[in-house]
Amino acid sequence: MKTSLHHANDDAATPVLIGEGFAKPAVQASPEAIRWLALxxxxxxxxxxxxWxxxxxxxxGYxxxxxxxxPYSPISQGISGLGLGITAPFMNTAFVLCGLFLLAGAVGIFQGIREMGALARWSCTVLLAxxxxxxxxxxxxTLESFLPHMVGFLLGIASPVLSFVVIGLLLRRVQRWRRFGSWLLLASPLTLVLLVLFFLTFSPTVAGTQTGVAGLTERILAVEVQAWFVAMGWLAFRRR
Incomplete structure (x- = not known):
């Protein structure tokens, strides 16, 4: 015999007791909302x-x-240089907004892959986040707060070397994502190579920011990493 315990003043999302367990909450994110979140x-x-x-x-300049x-040179100077001087409010806002958009996208991508277990979905979400x-x-x-800024840089650019491998292996278990999972396994060493190339051209001195090609190698690395995010987001949006 089924019993239901519910009061009129309960919140709409309060679980309803049915039999020996709880029913799903009445309010959940719809698949369509999650699909758009991936964008x-x-x-x-x-x-x-x-x-940038x-x-x-x-x-x-700055x-x-x-x-x-x-003057400012995108060839020799990094993107972070735009976070100083008159362009600072705009570039730093772009950094934060991009982070928030990508975070929402990571949630939307993996919470929509229902073939994966909950642990795998959230593991991928956290790694990509x-x-x-x-x-x-x-x-x-900003760049003048060098230590936390460098930590942020490594999280933003270097963490995909690991996350792409783990996510790629997990996606290969899902039939419709298997091919893309294989591509992510290749993306990891590619990202590592570009990261090493950047550090080989990077000089953490004022003089170093005015010569060389570190700005160019950083931009190539940033575009490569973010291109995989774009691909994942678009595929997640299209495949539902």
């Missing part, structure tokens, strides 16, 4: 890329650690 992984990188492209042309660095977390950190702590 955050597309919107974030597009916004971020547009920001446009602001890179507009920036006259002052870091009391030294004036001008490391990168947007790093971007948000870089928007809060």
């Amino acid at each position: 955050g992984a597309v919107a974030g990188p597009v916004l971020f890329t547009l920001a 492209v446009v602001l890179g042309f507009l920036s006259p 002052t870091a650690w009391g030294t004036r660095i001008a 490391l990168s947007p977390l790093g971007m948000a950190v870089d928007g809060i702590f």
